[in-house]
Every structure is written in C-alpha cells, then in structure tokens.
Amino acid sequence: MKQSQLFMPTLREIPADAEVKSHQLLLKAGYIRPVTAGMFAYLPLAKRVLNKIEAIVREEMDSIDANEMLVPEVLPAELWQRSGRYETYGQDLYKFKNRQDRDFILGPTHEETFTELFANDIKSYKKLPLLVYQIQAKFRDEGRPRFGLLRTREFIMKDAYSFSANQEGLDAAFTKMEAAYVKIFDRIGIDYRVIVGDAGAMGGSDSKEFSAPAAAGEDTIVYSDKSEYAANLEMAKDFYVRQDNPQAGIDLADLQKIDTPHAKTIDELANLLDEKPENLVKTIMVVTPENELVAVVTTGDFEVNLVKVQNFLGYSDVELADEAQVKATVGASFGSLGPVGLPENVQLLVDERAADLVNFAAGANEDGKHYLNVNWNRDVDLTEEQIADFRTAHEGDLAVDGKGQLQFTKGIEIGHIFKLGTKYSKALGAQVLDENGRATDMIMGSYGIGISRLLAAIAEQKSDDKGLVWPANVAPFDVHLVPVNVKDDDQVRVTAELEESLTSQGLEVLVDDRKERAGVKFADADLIGLPIRITVGKKAGEEIVEVSVRADGSNFEMRLSEVNESIAVLLNGQTDEE
Amino acid sequence: MKQSQLFMPTLREIPADAEVKSHQLLLKAGYIRPVTAGMFAYLPLAKRVLNKIEAIVREEMDSIDANEMLVPEVLPAELWQRSGRYETYGQDLYKFKNRQDRDFILGPTHEETFTELFANDIKSYKKLPLLVYQIQAKFRDEGRPRFGLLRTREFIMKDAYSFSANQEGLDAAFTKMEAAYVKIFDRIGIDYRVIVGDAGAMGGSDSKEFSAPAAAGEDTIVYSDKSEYAANLEMAKDFYVRQDNPQAGIDLADLQKIDTPHAKTIDELANLLDEKPENLVKTIMVVTPENELVAVVTTGDFEVNLVKVQNFLGYSDVELADEAQVKATVGASFGSLGPVGLPENVQLLVDERAADLVNFAAGANEDGKHYLNVNWNRDVDLTEEQIADFRTAHEGDLAVDGKGQLQFTKGIEIGHIFKLGTKYSKALGAQVLDENGRATDMIMGSYGIGISRLLAAIAEQKSDDKGLVWPANVAPFDVHLVPVNVKDDDQVRVTAELEESLTSQGLEVLVDDRKERAGVKFADADLIGLPIRITVGKKAGEEIVEVSVRADGSNFEMRLSEVNESIAVLLNGQTDEE
Structure with missing residues (x-):
C-alpha cells in the first residue's frame, strides 16, 4: 500500500x-x-x-x-x-x-x-x-x-x-x-x-x-x-507448614489484660511490648452481603486478603466493616479488636500462621486494652474449619511450592x-x-x-525510545519500503520492483511514496515500528538497497537479487524466537 | 469439522x-x-x-x-x-x-x-x-x-x-x-x-x-x-417529451366554474365530465418543515411523488398537508383544490405533463366547485422554474431513456x-x-x-422447497460429507480419507458424523444448503461415492480417485456462473 x-x-x-x-x-x-x-x-x-x-x-x-x-x-x-x-x-x-x-x-x-x-x-x-x-x-x-x-x-x-x-x-x-x-x-x-x-x-x-x-x-x-x-x-x-501441636511443651502463661492507650497499630503494639509483629495478631472485621460481621485474625506481619476471605465464605463480595457497626456490635474500635470474647453473632476466621501462635498478644475488644498470653482453645474456641490462608503474600517469601522466593x-x-x-x-x-x-x-x-x-x-512491552517495535506476526505491515527521493528515477524503479516482488511473495508492504525529507521518513518509520525497513537510496542505480531490522537496529546493504530471500529469513527468525 | x-x-x-x-x-x-x-x-x-x-x-x-x-x-x-x-x-x-x-x-x-x-x-x-x-x-x-x-x-x-x-x-x-x-x-x-x-x-x-x-x-x-x-x-x-407550445393552434375556451358536489375524486370528476383522467389535473398540498403549504399539480392519471417534490424544494422531508390547515389557508377541502386563485403564500409546482394541458378541468378552491377550460398563464401564472417531473412512474410506461417499458x-x-x-x-x-x-x-x-x-x-433468492441453496463463495462450508452409517468400517475409512484429501485441497468440509438415520441426515443437508454433498454409502467398499449438487439436484456416482478434481470443477463452475 x-x-x-x-x-x-x-x-x-x-x-x-x-x-x-x-x-x-x-x-x-x-x-x-x-x-x-x-x-x-x-x-x-x-x-x-x-x-x-x-x-x-x-x-x-x-x-x-x-x-x-x-x-x-x-x-x-x-x-x-x-x-x-x-x-x-x-x-x-x-x-x-x-x-x-x-x-x-x-x-x-x-x-x-x-x-x-x-x-x-x-x-x-x-x-x-x-x-x-x-x-x-x-x-x-x-x-x-x-x-x-x-x-x-x-x-x-x-x-x-x-x-x-x-x-x-x-x-x-x-x-x-x-x-x-x-x-x-x-x-x-x-x-x-x-x-x-x-x-x-x-x-x-x-x-x-x-x-x-x-x-x-x-x-x-x-x-x-x-x-x-x-x-x-x-x-x-507463600510456603508455610502448619505445626502439629504448637502448644506442646510450652507453658501457657496466664491471660493478662493490659492498658494500651497509645497502641492503635501493630507497630505501636510491637514497640510497646518489644515483640516482633509476627508473634502478635491483628484482627480486622469484614462485612458480608447479608450484613454480618466476620473477624479475621492474622499475624501482625501480614495483611488480610479480602479475596481469600470472600472465596472461603462463598461470597462474590465482602467488604471491610464500617467502624460504627463494629463498635455497636463488638463494643470496641479498630485497633483494640481481638479474638477473645467476641459476640456470638460474629464469625471468627484465623490465618494458619496466627493459629500456630502460643502466648500471643491481641486486642481485648475494649478500647485501649490488649490481652497478653492469649492461647487458642483455652481462651477462644477454634476448630480446623475456621483456619486457612487468609493473608496477602509478601515479596521475598518462600513460594508455596517451596521452590524459590516470591x-x-x-x-x-x-x-x-x-x-x-x-x-x-x-x-x-x-x-x-x-x-x-x-x-x-x-x-x-x-x-x-x-x-x-x-x-x-x-x-x-515492545517499544524503544524511537517508537513501537511490533512482533512480526501482528505488525500492521511486514515491510516498510522507503525510497529516499521519490523524484529519482532509479529509486522509483527499484522501489516498484521490490514492492512487486515482495507482495507476490505474500508479504504486506507499505511504500513511503511521500515527498518528505529522508529524516522525516525514517523517524516516522521508526515510530510506527514495522519489523523490516528497506531503504532505497543513492545506490539504487547499482541495485543495492539497505535493509534495517527494527527490533535490534541492525543494518545490511544488500543486492536487489538477495532481498526476497533475506526478508523471509529475517521475518521468520523473529517469529521463531517468540 | x-x-x-x-x-x-x-x-x-x-x-x-x-x-x-x-x-x-x-x-x-x-x-x-x-x-x-x-x-x-x-x-x-x-x-x-x-x-x-x-x-x-x-x-x-x-x-x-x-x-x-x-x-x-x-x-x-x-x-x-x-x-x-x-x-x-x-x-x-x-x-x-x-x-x-x-x-x-x-x-x-x-x-x-x-x-x-x-x-x-x-x-x-x-x-x-x-x-x-x-x-x-x-x-x-x-x-x-x-x-x-x-x-x-x-x-x-x-x-x-x-x-x-x-x-x-x-x-x-x-x-x-x-x-x-x-x-x-x-x-x-x-x-x-x-x-x-x-x-x-x-x-x-x-x-x-x-x-x-x-x-x-x-x-x-x-x-x-x-x-x-x-x-x-x-x-x-417515465419517458415524456414536453410540447413546445401546447396552446398553439388551439382555441382557449372560456373559463367556467361548475358545481361538482359529488366529484371528490379524480375518477368521479372524470365520470362526471366524461373525460379521461390524463386530461384533468389533481392538486395535492404538501407542507414543508417550515410549515409552508405547497400545491403540487399533476395529471389525473398520476400520483404525486413526495420524494421528487422534497428533493426539488431542497428539504430532507416534506409531508402531505393536514386538511384543516389547507382549509384555513386556501378556503377549500381536499377534492376541490386547484391551481387557479391560490393565496400568495402557497407555492405552486406543476408536473410537466400537467403543464402541457390545454382547456383542462381543475378544482376551484371552493368546496363542491371545479373550473372547466383552465389554461396556464391565462388563468394562472406559471414559469418554467415551477415545472418538473413530480409524478410517480407507472408500470408499463415507456422508460425515460425511451427504450422498453417500465x-x-x-x-x-x-x-x-x-x-x-x-x-x-x-x-x-x-x-x-x-x-x-x-x-x-x-x-x-x-x-x-x-x-x-x-x-x-x-x-x-437462493432456496427451494427443501431448504437453503448457498452460492459457492459464501456457503458456510464447501462440502457436506455424509457417511450413511457411521458404524460401517468402510464408510468410516472412506469418509476419513475424503475429509483429509478435500481439506488439504483447501476446501471446508462438514462431516455428518451423527448416528442418525440416512433420511434425517439428507433432510438436514438439504435444509442447510451446502453446495456439494458427498454421500458415503454401501458402495464405499468399492471406493465409490455419490456426489450431489445442491443447486440443481444433479447426482453422480464417482470413484474415490476422481472426487477431488470433480469437486473443484463443480465448485468453480458455480462461482463462474455468478
């Protein structure tokens, strides 16, 4: 064209x-x-x-x-x-x-x-x-x-x-x-x-x-x-193996309620207790389409993954609960929530990492208070049906198959x-x-x-600072045929011959027949990004043209008689690579 | 498939x-x-x-x-x-x-x-x-x-x-x-x-x-x-040549107003006057998008063509006028309208056949009255700019190029x-x-x-009492390959061979691999209307199949070795004909 x-x-x-x-x-x-x-x-x-x-x-x-x-x-x-x-x-x-x-x-x-x-x-x-x-x-x-x-x-x-x-x-x-x-x-x-x-x-x-x-x-x-x-x-x-019996051989310390008026976040709580976030839990509340509250407990180093929660519950959508609704139901604000002493109408889900903790700290469901030494089943009933992966994976963690980092x-x-x-x-x-x-x-x-x-x-994915770089199989045309000077008889003749021979080979050829400066033509050619450019320039009279590959910027001078075969090879090479 | x-x-x-x-x-x-x-x-x-x-x-x-x-x-x-x-x-x-x-x-x-x-x-x-x-x-x-x-x-x-x-x-x-x-x-x-x-x-x-x-x-x-x-x-x-001077050599009779209480249609008027409709005129009123009335006069044997009127006037739409509007402006009802004595705010257009009439009858713009012996320019001003083809052509009339009947x-x-x-x-x-x-x-x-x-x-256009008959170039598939009995080994083998050889020839083949009775298969094949049906039946073991052409119902027994070439010929034949 x-x-x-x-x-x-x-x-x-x-x-x-x-x-x-x-x-x-x-x-x-x-x-x-x-x-x-x-x-x-x-x-x-x-x-x-x-x-x-x-x-x-x-x-x-x-x-x-x-x-x-x-x-x-x-x-x-x-x-x-x-x-x-x-x-x-x-x-x-x-x-x-x-x-x-x-x-x-x-x-x-x-x-x-x-x-x-x-x-x-x-x-x-x-x-x-x-x-x-x-x-x-x-x-x-x-x-x-x-x-x-x-x-x-x-x-x-x-x-x-x-x-x-x-x-x-x-x-x-x-x-x-x-x-x-x-x-x-x-x-x-x-x-x-x-x-x-x-x-x-x-x-x-x-x-x-x-x-x-x-x-x-x-x-x-x-x-x-x-x-x-x-x-x-x-x-x-991420990769995590549940412990068989995490409480085995460990003294379960007494549950203790402490004042934590300035520990509203996990980091603040960790600082206060001089404990790592992974040994604490955080509790967030989600609301189902039926407007019921669900408490989700994870270790302090992970975020709750709402998609995993909603799929586990079988809903197409769950949302973070509104603080007013939580306060009205549980009696505490965000930052002081925890698994101990939740009302019966609040379902509890626990991430597997949190389920393996012993003697851990958690919100006391009372504003400004936390419990120390919480232990599952002693302080909160917990069955295996409530435990799953509810966390958002971290970059750098071991992948679930145990092979490599995420x-x-x-x-x-x-x-x-x-x-x-x-x-x-x-x-x-x-x-x-x-x-x-x-x-x-x-x-x-x-x-x-x-x-x-x-x-x-x-x-x-496929571009550089000059423009687009189309993969050969989806490029708008296969070849950009660019005569430098459309008033030069040799260039016009060679361009017409090449267009004819490449087209008859089944290739789609765009011919830049515009009366523009070479610089404009080359810039446009790089910008639109066809896989192969053939420049017909001063050596046209000697039956020599220049072939450029857009993807790697390589250039070849070529005799006219070699062009057809070479273009096919260059295009196929690009297709095979992919 | x-x-x-x-x-x-x-x-x-x-x-x-x-x-x-x-x-x-x-x-x-x-x-x-x-x-x-x-x-x-x-x-x-x-x-x-x-x-x-x-x-x-x-x-x-x-x-x-x-x-x-x-x-x-x-x-x-x-x-x-x-x-x-x-x-x-x-x-x-x-x-x-x-x-x-x-x-x-x-x-x-x-x-x-x-x-x-x-x-x-x-x-x-x-x-x-x-x-x-x-x-x-x-x-x-x-x-x-x-x-x-x-x-x-x-x-x-x-x-x-x-x-x-x-x-x-x-x-x-x-x-x-x-x-x-x-x-x-x-x-x-x-x-x-x-x-x-x-x-x-x-x-x-x-x-x-x-x-x-x-x-x-x-x-x-x-x-x-x-x-x-x-x-x-x-x-x-239709073909019509305007007369140079229709009034030349004819006595222009005196304009005469007559009572025509029972002549509301052209046929009634023609009966009353014992005159052919083509020698009378009828006048209809159209209304422009600007709500202006235009009177259009044709001979009694033609209908006014609204599209020709609207194109002549340069509007994208004109409509037949409402009788109340006409009565209020002209003072007469439909059936008594005519070109003589129209108010100045009503434009007049005249079909070329009507423009050539002499001593003709027309409504008098007064309910129950018609004029006899109306003559253009004596009784109504009329310039060439008001005259054109405003009629709907009749079947059987000479075509505008003078060659053949419409x-x-x-x-x-x-x-x-x-x-x-x-x-x-x-x-x-x-x-x-x-x-x-x-x-x-x-x-x-x-x-x-x-x-x-x-x-x-x-x-x-392309169907018969059995179903569709697709032209070869747009048929959903080229060939309907129908084994009569899909439990017969020879038929299965020959069907597979034919599917393979026809497909490799670039043809699109639909194979009826259903376990249905032959009658059901043939009826469905006729109904969906693919150009060629190949029936693989009892002679499959002898390498003989039947080829049917949907368009003309012709049937040929054919050796397997002849099928490929014959199908190509049959399909090309159908394409060339078109």
Whole structure:
C-alpha cells in the first residue's frame, strides 16, 4: 500500500494527558484517537494489528472446534434480571430504555445470552460438550477510564463459553482452552505468564489468568524466581507448614489484660511490648452481603486478603466493616479488636500462621486494652474449619511450592479462563437429559481474551525510545519500503520492483511514496515500528538497497537479487524466537 | 469439522411468527435465533456466511486502497448535536445517559465520527483524497422490526466514507466505490440491480442503490425491460417529451366554474365530465418543515411523488398537508383544490405533463366547485422554474431513456452509495487548505453495505422447497460429507480419507458424523444448503461415492480417485456462473 493513501496522522508531540507508554506511542504514531473519554477510534494501522490478532485467535479457536457465533450487543434487561447480575453488576453496567420504554443493557460479557440460547436448543447430553466463541465490542461504564486502551468503556473481547453435561467435560474444555491460549499468545509474540486467578467473583471453582508483565499493569503478578509458580496477588500463596501441636511443651502463661492507650497499630503494639509483629495478631472485621460481621485474625506481619476471605465464605463480595457497626456490635474500635470474647453473632476466621501462635498478644475488644498470653482453645474456641490462608503474600517469601522466593511484578490481564460451574445454567434453567434420562444442569466454562487491550499490552512491552517495535506476526505491515527521493528515477524503479516482488511473495508492504525529507521518513518509520525497513537510496542505480531490522537496529546493504530471500529469513527468525 | 461438534439446532417446524422465506429458513436450518424483538444471535453456520461476505468486502475495499478502521459504537450526543441529527434523526436513534449523566447515542451510521477525526487530523489538500471503511454493528430503534434479518434493531454494516478536496476527487471516489460494489455483489453471487437512488435524504447530490430482487423486499425497483435503466420507485422516470407550445393552434375556451358536489375524486370528476383522467389535473398540498403549504399539480392519471417534490424544494422531508390547515389557508377541502386563485403564500409546482394541458378541468378552491377550460398563464401564472417531473412512474410506461417499458419488482436494498457533498464537513468544520492556501470544506461521499441483511437477501433468492441453496463463495462450508452409517468400517475409512484429501485441497468440509438415520441426515443437508454433498454409502467398499449438487439436484456416482478434481470443477463452475 502507498503511504500517501494511508490515513496515518503521526504527531510531533505526545499529548499531555497520555500517562502510560502504550497510550503515548499509539497516539503519537497515528494508531488511535480518542472519540470521547474511554472510547477510541482505531485508525488503519491499529485496525491491521487488531485484524492479525483476531485471525490468530480465530485459527486457534477453530483448531479446538470452538464454534464462532455472534450475539447482539444490546440485551434485554430481563435476561440479566434472571441471573441476578442486573442488580449486582453495579454502576459499570450501561442501562437504558428503548422507544417502547423497555429496559435494555449493553453487554459487558455474555454468559446469560449463550446460556439462554443453549437452554432453548440443547436438550440432550448427546449434543454436548460444545465450545462457542465470538469476537465483538463489549461495554463497561468505567467510573474512571484510564491508561489509553488498557481501561476503556468500549473494548473488543473474544469471549468463549463451554457447555458440558458433566465435570469431566468441563475439565477437558478448560484444558483445551488453556492450550489454545498458550498457542495464541505465543504466536502473537507477547511476553506473558499463566497465573492462578481468582475464580470466586464469577462463581467458579478454578481459574487461570494470562498476564503480560508491564510497568503500566494494574495487577500484581506474584511468581517464584525458581519455579513455574505464579498467581495474582489476591491468590498468591507463600510456603508455610502448619505445626502439629504448637502448644506442646510450652507453658501457657496466664491471660493478662493490659492498658494500651497509645497502641492503635501493630507497630505501636510491637514497640510497646518489644515483640516482633509476627508473634502478635491483628484482627480486622469484614462485612458480608447479608450484613454480618466476620473477624479475621492474622499475624501482625501480614495483611488480610479480602479475596481469600470472600472465596472461603462463598461470597462474590465482602467488604471491610464500617467502624460504627463494629463498635455497636463488638463494643470496641479498630485497633483494640481481638479474638477473645467476641459476640456470638460474629464469625471468627484465623490465618494458619496466627493459629500456630502460643502466648500471643491481641486486642481485648475494649478500647485501649490488649490481652497478653492469649492461647487458642483455652481462651477462644477454634476448630480446623475456621483456619486457612487468609493473608496477602509478601515479596521475598518462600513460594508455596517451596521452590524459590516470591517476586512481584506489575502485569496486564490479557486473558482469563474460568470453570464457571452451574451458576448460570441453574439461574436460566439450562438443563439436558443425561444418560439415565434425568435432567441435569449444564456445566459451564467462560474464557476471555482482551483483543483491544492486547494491542496496548504489546505496545507496552515492545517499544524503544524511537517508537513501537511490533512482533512480526501482528505488525500492521511486514515491510516498510522507503525510497529516499521519490523524484529519482532509479529509486522509483527499484522501489516498484521490490514492492512487486515482495507482495507476490505474500508479504504486506507499505511504500513511503511521500515527498518528505529522508529524516522525516525514517523517524516516522521508526515510530510506527514495522519489523523490516528497506531503504532505497543513492545506490539504487547499482541495485543495492539497505535493509534495517527494527527490533535490534541492525543494518545490511544488500543486492536487489538477495532481498526476497533475506526478508523471509529475517521475518521468520523473529517469529521463531517468540 | 465434525457435525457432532457444531451447534446447529435445526427445527422440524417453522416458527409461526416468521413471515418471510429467509426468516423461516434461517430459523429452521439453525442459522439464527431471536434474542429479543429485532435482535438476533448468529449461530455458527450464519457466522461462517457473514465471515465470507465480510472477507469479500474487505478484499474489494482494500483493492481500491480504502483504509479499514473501527470507531466506537457508543458516541457522545454532542457530536450529533453539532450536525443537527441528534434532533432530526427521530425516534430510531437510541439515546441514553452514562453514570455521570452525560448524553450518549448508539451509532446508526458514522458520518459525524469520521468527519470529526478528519477535521482534527487532516489539514492539507495534499493528504486527500482518502477512503475509509469499517465493518461493525449498527443500531436503529425501529418502531416495528420485522421480516427476520431484513429489518432489525442491531445489524452489521460496512460503512465507508470518502474525503476529497474537490469535486473531481469525490466523483473519482464514487466511481471506484461503485466498481468495487459491483465486484463484491458479483462475487457473493446474489442477483441485484444498480438503480438510481434518492440522495436527498442524506443531503447529497447523487446516489445509487444496489437492490436485490425478492418478493420480501420493502422497496419497489423500477426497471426497463429493454435497457439498463433502473431506479427505485421514488426516483423512477417515465419517458415524456414536453410540447413546445401546447396552446398553439388551439382555441382557449372560456373559463367556467361548475358545481361538482359529488366529484371528490379524480375518477368521479372524470365520470362526471366524461373525460379521461390524463386530461384533468389533481392538486395535492404538501407542507414543508417550515410549515409552508405547497400545491403540487399533476395529471389525473398520476400520483404525486413526495420524494421528487422534497428533493426539488431542497428539504430532507416534506409531508402531505393536514386538511384543516389547507382549509384555513386556501378556503377549500381536499377534492376541490386547484391551481387557479391560490393565496400568495402557497407555492405552486406543476408536473410537466400537467403543464402541457390545454382547456383542462381543475378544482376551484371552493368546496363542491371545479373550473372547466383552465389554461396556464391565462388563468394562472406559471414559469418554467415551477415545472418538473413530480409524478410517480407507472408500470408499463415507456422508460425515460425511451427504450422498453417500465417494470416493477420488489427489492431489498443491499448497498447504497451517496455523493454527500459538504453537509457534514461544514457542520463539523472539516476543512483543508487548498493549492492556494485557502481553507475549503472537505467534500464527502458515504457508502454502505448491509452485511447481515445480505445474509437474508441471499436466503430470499437462493432456496427451494427443501431448504437453503448457498452460492459457492459464501456457503458456510464447501462440502457436506455424509457417511450413511457411521458404524460401517468402510464408510468410516472412506469418509476419513475424503475429509483429509478435500481439506488439504483447501476446501471446508462438514462431516455428518451423527448416528442418525440416512433420511434425517439428507433432510438436514438439504435444509442447510451446502453446495456439494458427498454421500458415503454401501458402495464405499468399492471406493465409490455419490456426489450431489445442491443447486440443481444433479447426482453422480464417482470413484474415490476422481472426487477431488470433480469437486473443484463443480465448485468453480458455480462461482463462474455468478
């Protein structure tokens, strides 16, 4: 394609409000433009990248016999009322009325839509398992859209769903989907980690996230520096072995209540008692959707992990309790809470590290007072059912598999696969008859890839100070063919010959036919970041051109007769490396 | 692909509320399902057809160097307020507020969005002309969605726009786009006509419609049975040569007012006067958006064509006047209106056939009275500027090019190309500096193809009593491979061999691996309508299969060794024919 016919408005300056690298570069290089807050137009170069990503996704979905479909983006509210999400999804859900005053939403995801289709049309286990997917705009009325394409109100997602008649079918679909995702992200050429994800929010039992490490990421990836272990921060586990009987052979000292008017924090308490935080406990209160209080006790050196608590309790959401509610129920303020003497209507959960402490200090549930020498079961009843990992892992701790230290890095969620179970099939009555003629709920999985977010995630990872550096498989064009002087007959002739021969080889070639100075052309070429640049300059008359590789900046002078083969080798080399 | 893994829920009965053939067949064959009124899910077979249509559209758009882009579907109301369409588009526009109480719409088309992008980023004539397009869901809150995919509230469109610095640029873009459309519809294999369309509503100067003849069509295509002439009914012209001086050599009889209390219609008047309707005139009143009355006079044998009137007057909309308003202004009711003695604030337009009448009868603008022997200029002032073609053409009349008779047929609009001019660039300030450094409005064109409507339009044309009959280039799969008995070893072996060899040839093969009776399999195969069926039956052991061509029902027994080549020939034959 001729650059003169391409809408590619590069900028000299980075717009002031673009905070992260991908947003800055995609604006500057003429890939995207905002239309309104959190909604972007994809200009031709970006659309070419999106098309390549989508083609890879389609090929890998088709290769596992997933069925491509397309459902409406506007959905009747009634469908989401039946699943309950019309109320629970919150403010991010776009709601509106049509001309007949009926309620509709803009779909942020489509579990309900596909479940309803399957409920109506699939009646026998013999028709299952089935995998379906679609690639389509999704909508989320973000309170604070930000970071360019990383958090938008309208975005392109591949969403997929599996329907099975039994758990083995779900497990098999999940495994196939995970393998397909690995192939997809490998082919795209992005760096990513497969991490343990939080399935709880979707009502599921198992989940994995595909996360692309990048400074602009909003998630924290926790991984071991010596093993394959990786999880998002909400799910990450450090290594800890419970003690068989921690109180064995230790004198249980007498419980003692002391005045601690100035010890409102763990550090203040530790200072006061000259004790390490890991030998004290802290107690925070969370509130369930049913407005019940739950006390969660951890050692003083860890923070409570709300996601682990809510998954343990089986809720899709728990929140930190309000101090007034705590005071009214327990009789004490934050900073003086503890496990001893809680009212009966407050459930107690204890982190496994705290459960192993002996003779430890804790808040006395009385403002300005703490107990010393608290001991489980003597002072507070505690059963194994109340004990689990409720803490947020620390960077540097031993990983849960005992291999290597936990490292933290920022990541962008680019894919997520869930075992959903029967949440939606129960709500919408999606049942099949099993081998014995009994009605059974379909068992579902849900599998997403953020297509437009990938565009930004790649840009976050693949760039340098001159601009973007696209992986070969998703670059808008393969080759940037740049005649230095479009009025020079030799250069024009050689450019035309190269365009013809490279194109006939199946390569996508962008020809910079503009009457611009060489410096402008080279700067634009570096900025938009195609894998290979061929410069047709003064030696064109001698049939010699210059080939530059964007990724490593290497340059070669080359005879025209060698170009075709060399370009193929250079491009394949880049693809193989990934 | 194996049919057991395909979500293809065929029905035994046609749902009762499906009125037109395409809707009935696409439901029955498991291609689509309604999600709510006017919004459909495209099941896997339909999505495959859509993908093939989209691929053809992309290839032909790319071949004229149109730039593929993608803009948000949710648009800020402010953009449409600036063009004026936020108010004028009417109830079909989906309007809603986001969580911050700002106004948004769902885009039914994107002239404003692209104009704004170009206004911001294109500043010089040197960057033009440019062609851009996108394929995407569009939204129209139809009062009465109907006919399955033919009139929906959410639909897939290819919309394209051209931006030029001068009129020649627009003309060239329009011509390129028309040629590309011809290739697209030829390749898709649909029967269509290119007809003169109504450009007025879009504020443009020239337009062509691509219309697919079909009984379910909502448009009337008017075409000559002996020439290339074709237009939609609103624009169609019959052949008529104005007389040089119709009053020459004829005695102008005295104007005479008569009582006609029982002649409220043209037929009643013609009966009363024993005169042919073509020698009388009728006068109807229309009202402009500024609420001004316009009298339009035609001969009694024709109906007034409101679209021709509104385009002549330069409005996007005129309506028939309300009888009370007419009575208050003119002093007479419908049925007694005429050109003589109209108040000064009522503009007069006269159809060219009526302008050539002499000594004709017309309403007297007095209830129950008509004039006889009206003559232009003696009784009513009339200049050439008031005379034009304001009539709706009749079937059977001579076509405007003088070649052949006008024929009427129903058609489905599948494409539409417009010369838009500067309506949107003026409204949104999209200007470039021209060769002389002067600011000039960009000149635009707008070009649409109804992608999802095409799916239905093809189904309307290509079916028989057994089901759908897809043209080869857009069929969901090329070949339906049907082993009669999936427990027969020979049949299983031959099926696997054929699947492998056909697939490796680049063909898309659907294998009916279901344990169903042959009758069920054949009925389903006919219903979903793939171009070629290969039946692997009792002669599989002798390496003989049966090949059936869906389009003409022909059948051949064939040796396995001949199949590959024959299928290629049969498929190419179908493609070439189109």
